[in-house]
Structure formats: C-alpha cells, structure tokens
Amino acid sequence: MRPLSNFAARDVETLLHPTTNLLAHRSLGPLVLERGEGIYVYDTAGKRYIEGLAGLWCTGLGYGNAELVEAAREQMERLSFSHLFGGRSHEPAIALAEKIKAMSPAPTSKVFFTNSGSEANDTQIKIAWYYNNAIGRPRKKKIISRQRAYHGTTIASASLSGLSVFHADFDLPMARILHTDCPHYGKYAEPGETEE
Incomplete structure (x- = not known):
C-alpha cells in the first residue's frame, strides 16, 4: 500500500464521497485534481486526464473558459447571490428563463431552476403529486421509470434510477416508484420481437 499524499490523507479523514467504496478509498485515497483546462483536468502530480463526464455535466463548455470566467466575475461583483423564494427575482434569472423558453421545443409556460438533476427530478415528482392533489386525485401518485435508467x-431520484447500486442498503426504491424494462433489444427482447 502506497503512502497517501497530504491532500489524499486529509480527504480520507474529512470527506464522504458518493458512489465510492469507502473501505478501498480509505487505503487507496482519492485522485486529487488541481486544475482544469478545456477538456482536461490535472492531478496534483501534473498528470493530465480527459474529463469525459464534463464535471458531472456542469462543465460542458470546458474548464477555464475565459468568457464564463469574466461573466461570473462581473455577476459576482454586481449581485453574488439572490434566491427566487417568496416572489424575489433578479435580471439574470429572468433573462435565462426567457432564453430557455425561447429554445424549448415544446410550449413552456414557466421555468423552474434547481441546483442539480437530482433536485430537478425530485421537483417534477412534487409538482405531479401537488397537481393531482389540487385537482382532486390524491391517490394518483405512482411514477414509472425504467430499469438501467x-x-x-x-x-426520490435514486428511487427513479433503475440501478440496484442506488437501492441496495438504502431501503429504496421508495413506495409508489415502479420500474419497467428498458428498451434494450440485446437483453430484454421478447420471443419473436425484432429491432424493426
């Protein structure tokens, strides 16, 4: 077993990582990244990696994008944060909502911002359940998702995920979340079924 670097040892003592084998992590430590540039990230030893997940989908325009850095700097100087609760608003939220509505392929009446895909999916469930309560259908609560999704x-979003690793040992999926097969011909084709 190799000795952990200072950063790795500090990580092991202080951070809880999602979807990580914590026993292995305790002895192996993390891959500690130091910087990013375009599609690449660099570890503390200077080794370069292609960041294929785009920072879990939030760096699709690359690392160190000068235009984004400048826009963020300007906004941080002007109004670093303001929520939308209780009827508050601000120009960047309004402008982004207008742009999203204009780009949407389907008619969209409103835009609701969240911090992650997990939160967005939880919110969709809450809106669907709220709607059905409001129109007098309080028992209409089942959500159907796909295996391997x-x-x-x-x-809630892990319950929707059709991956057993997100369910095992967590008492998931929660009630009212059902799963059906995914459209995977190679694994789930019915007898006599074709790809056509």
Missing part, C-alpha cells in the same frame, strides 16, 4: 442520488 439514471436519474440522480437523492431519495
């Missing part, structure tokens, strides 16, 4: 890691 990934929807997030919160209680």
Whole structure:
C-alpha cells in the first residue's frame, strides 16, 4: 500500500464521497485534481486526464473558459447571490428563463431552476403529486421509470434510477416508484420481437 499524499490523507479523514467504496478509498485515497483546462483536468502530480463526464455535466463548455470566467466575475461583483423564494427575482434569472423558453421545443409556460438533476427530478415528482392533489386525485401518485435508467442520488431520484447500486442498503426504491424494462433489444427482447 502506497503512502497517501497530504491532500489524499486529509480527504480520507474529512470527506464522504458518493458512489465510492469507502473501505478501498480509505487505503487507496482519492485522485486529487488541481486544475482544469478545456477538456482536461490535472492531478496534483501534473498528470493530465480527459474529463469525459464534463464535471458531472456542469462543465460542458470546458474548464477555464475565459468568457464564463469574466461573466461570473462581473455577476459576482454586481449581485453574488439572490434566491427566487417568496416572489424575489433578479435580471439574470429572468433573462435565462426567457432564453430557455425561447429554445424549448415544446410550449413552456414557466421555468423552474434547481441546483442539480437530482433536485430537478425530485421537483417534477412534487409538482405531479401537488397537481393531482389540487385537482382532486390524491391517490394518483405512482411514477414509472425504467430499469438501467439514471436519474440522480437523492431519495426520490435514486428511487427513479433503475440501478440496484442506488437501492441496495438504502431501503429504496421508495413506495409508489415502479420500474419497467428498458428498451434494450440485446437483453430484454421478447420471443419473436425484432429491432424493426
């Protein structure tokens, strides 16, 4: 077993990582990244990696994008944060919502911002349940998702995910979440079924 670097040892003592074998992590430590540039990230030893997940889908425009850095700097100086609760708003949220509505392929009446895909999926469930309560259908609560689908890691979104690793040992999926086969001909084709 190799000795852990200072950063790796500090990580092992202080951080809890999602979807990580914690026993192995304790002895192996993390891959500690130091910087990013374009599609690449670099570890503390200077080794370069292609970041194929785009930072879990939030760096699709690359690392160190000068235009984004400048826009963030300007906004941080002007108004670093403001929530949308209780009827508050701000120009960047309004402008982004307008742009999303204009780009949407389907008619969209409103835009609701969240911090992650997991939170977005949880919110969709809450809206669907709220709607059915409001129109007098309080028992209409079942949600159908697909096997092998990934929807997030919160209680509700992990329940939607059709991956047993997100269910085992967590008492998931929660009630009212059902799963059906995924459209995978090689694994789930019915007798006599073709790809056509």
